Amino acid sequence: MIPSIIFPLFMLAILACAGAQATKVPGFPTKSYITFVIGSTLIQGAVNGTTVAGQLLAGDLETGFVNRILLTPVRQWVLLFAQLAGVAMVGLIGSIVFIGVGLIFGVHVKAGAGGVLALIGVTLLVVIAFGAIGLLGAALTGSAAQVQALFALFLGLLFMSSMLMPRNLITQDWFKTIATYNPLSYLVEANRSLLISGWDAQALALGCGFAILFFVVAMTGAVFAMRRRMERI
Amino acid sequence: MSARSLAVTMGVSRRSAVKIIKNPVMALAPLSVPLFMFAAFAGAMTAVGKTPGFNYYNYTAFIFVFVLYQAMVFVAIFTGIEMAGDFGQGFGDRMMLAAPQRLSILGGYLLFTLGRGLLSIAIVWGIALLTGMPVRGDALEIVGLIVLALMLGIATTLWAAGIALRARSITAAALIFMSSFVVLFLTPDFVPRHLLTGWLKTAASINPLTPAVEAGRNFLAHKPAHVALAFGLMAGLVAVFTLWAIRGMKTAEQGPKTPRARGPRARREAKAAAAGGHEAGAGRARGPAARRARARARARG
Numbered sequence: 001m002i003p004s005i006i007f008p009l010f011m012l013a014i015l016a017c018a019g020a021q022a023t024k025v026p027g028f029p030t031k032s033y034i035t036f037v038i039g040s041t042l043i044q045g046a047v048n049g050t051t052v053a054g055q056l057l058a059g060d061l062e063t064g065f066v067n068r069i070l071l072t073p074v075r076q077w078v079l080l081f082a083q084l085a086g087v088a089m090v091g092l093i094g095s096i097v098f099i100g101v102g103l104i105f106g107v108h109v110k111a112g113a114g115g116v117l118a119l120i121g122v123t124l125l126v127v128i129a130f131g132a133i134g135l136l137g138a139a140l141t142g143s144a145a146q147v148q149a150l151f152a153l154f155l156g157l158l159f160m161s162s163m164l165m166p167r168n169l170i171t172q173d174w175f176k177t178i179a180t181y182n183p184l185s186y187l188v189e190a191n192r193s194l195l196i197s198g199w200d201a202q203a204l205a206l207g208c209g210f211a212i213l214f215f216v217v218a219m220t221g222a223v224f225a226m227r228r229r230m231e232r233i
Numbered sequence: 234m235s236a237r238s239l240a241v242t243m244g245v246s247r248r249s250a251v252k253i254i255k256n257p258v259m260a261l262a263p264l265s266v267p268l269f270m271f272a273a274f275a276g277a278m279t280a281v282g283k284t285p286g287f288n289y290y291n292y293t294a295f296i297f298v299f300v301l302y303q304a305m306v307f308v309a310i311f312t313g314i315e316m317a318g319d320f321g322q323g324f325g326d327r328m329m330l331a332a333p334q335r336l337s338i339l340g341g342y343l344l345f346t347l348g349r350g351l352l353s354i355a356i357v358w359g360i361a362l363l364t365g366m367p368v369r370g371d372a373l374e375i376v377g378l379i380v381l382a383l384m385l386g387i388a389t390t391l392w393a394a395g396i397a398l399r400a401r402s403i404t405a406a407a408l409i410f411m412s413s414f415v416v417l418f419l420t421p422d423f424v425p426r427h428l429l430t431g432w433l434k435t436a437a438s439i440n441p442l443t444p445a446v447e448a449g450r451n452f453l454a455h456k457p458a459h460v461a462l463a464f465g466l467m468a469g470l471v472a473v474f475t476l477w478a479i480r481g482m483k484t485a486e487q488g489p490k491t492p493r494a495r496g497p498r499a500r501r502e503a504k505a506a507a508a509g510g511h512e513a514g515a516g517r518a519r520g521p522a523a524r525r526a527r528a529r530a531r532a533r534g
Contacts, residue, residue, distance in 0.1 A: 020430045156266075160269070160273060171279045
């Protein structure tokens, strides 16, 4: 609970109060920094899907439990999707908590009630995508500790995205370049578009597109990695 | 301090140093979060430094002081977690058997924090200067900033050691991390205190680390202010957490506590067990409460 819900909420509380000055930057898209930053809080919670899914599978691999299951007629992809179902549930609860807390503290969703549902949907998609990356990490390494390192990597990448400031207002060119090539920027911006600008098809397509791409690549890799494990049993 | 205690201090410190030399990734781990934060805030939020009322000469320099302190706090957190692991695995007990003065063990961990902290400070300074951060403070002011960071590192290590010695388990890592991390973030970390809003402004005003953060920024800007308050509060924190860590060491010396038996039957069993069960016709008391009481009596004896 601490990394997936409490820690992102703490960061949201800090950034909402400390970042209010950023709204005075000319061209800033909203007067409410909490509305701006909650989109990245949702992604921060979703990144934790890597750890939840990966550590579950890595733990089962370390104890040999998965090896026993793989000897039964259960298919690898069924096993992996079952792990993802639990991660999706944790992600769903987390995103409802974040949005609920945000609405209490003044977050305004420009896309309306449908936008709130879309926000939950996009976040859920991102949770599943990061969960799949965690499963891939676990299937490749079989180590819970190494899956934990993936979380640190993605958290670092999240800070190097447009999480704190819109890309067009970043004045340091080197950071603007990193944020532009960082796919996590587009995940954050998909959520942010629903909060600030309403229904923005391009932002949503880019965010959902990257999430689906991550999911497909990671799940395919994870299934192959599990097959190779089975061949070695 | 006797020669034996000094040897123990140096031994504990050397052991921790060897561990990170053998695993350089572990050495860089405490620096990863502060450096990511430095890059993220100095890169993304520079425009905030030019907004009305910000009143500091450079945003990178502004965020640098927080990152420097954060690097030191993370070094201390990692030392505390290592200590919790050592005492959780029983290595701490073996060290206590070898040390005539148990506080020399604590001294070893502190010495290691200072060494590793100085290395982290050098790396953070190096990166900041390479990225072109302007420094207005003179040499004495820079020394003042570094001394404040080291004092913060010592205070955090003592706080973490107090927790580690009481818990004697790696599970204390979460408490060590969260408590230190949260307090540091409740300072005027990304904007000056007068620009904070809501509850964070109140929290930052009563946070004892706030004067150290502000004094550090004043040193860097060559406008020293709140210096006595910052050093006084840091010295106070070091003194209070020294007592906290010493009490923690005393708790660790006493070993694990056995749970006290409850209920009338348990009391009867415990009484019989405490009496040794040697009175005529008493027999040896049985049951879990009696066993626990015998264990307590043995520990006392």
